[in-house]
Amino acid sequence: AQRVTQPEKLLSVFKGAPVELKCNYSYSGSPELFWYVQYSRQRLQLLLRHISRESIKGFTADLNKGETSFHLKKPFAQEEDSAMYYCALGLSGSARQLTFGSGTQLTVLP
Amino acid sequence: EAGVTQSPTHLIKTRGQQATLRCSPISGHTSVYWYQQALGLGLQFLLWYDEGEERNRGNFPPRFSGRQFPNYSSELNVNALELEDSALYLCASSATGGATEAFFGQGTRLTVV
Secondary structure, eight states: OOEEEOOOSEEEEETTSOEEEOOEEEOSSOOEEEEEEEOTTSOOEEEEEGGGTOOBTTBEEOOBTTTTBOOEEESSOOGGGOEEEEEEEEETTEEEEEEEOOOEEEEEEO | OOOOEEEOSEEEEOTTOOEEEEEEOOTTOOEEEEEEEETTTEEEEEEEEETTEEEEEOSOOTTEEEEEOTTSOEEEEEOSOOGGGOEEEEEEEEOSSSOOOOEEOOOEEEEEO
């Protein structure tokens, strides 16, 4: 069965510091990985997906199939990055049915 | 463009009762997904409807059921409510044909007392 693990429930960094939110997955098929973000009092929204290989709001994530990881990184954190971040796995053939990790609450301190 | 809308925002029910939650997808989206976000358990996949048919369900008992209407809106029904059904229920919609982004609603907070 598929699984997504986010080992850190809480993560605090200072403004301007690099940030890395960890995500590991287990899935025997061909995965599609996503990062979703939920800002305070807002709905869950897509931040980025691995197939796009894009940078959104300064965040990047690289799929490492060897390590089965999809860590989210940003070189210089901003206070507005404070939010709940969820890593999600889409199954091949039904990528929009997602298996979510438990989430990491990121706090960027001034 | 209106996003995914869910109603009601909050719902309080007594144990043993039935709850009905509603979701209107983004116009043009034919797939609707339901997720449960219970405290300490994270987001768990419940049900997937596409073109009026149930395509898949997560590891939930049969008292969790739903349907999708011809206009692609959806209902989630929870029968014989238990205290542990208290959670935020999120609906998401997506287009078919290769789109990989699911758009989420604000959720319905169900409290079972």
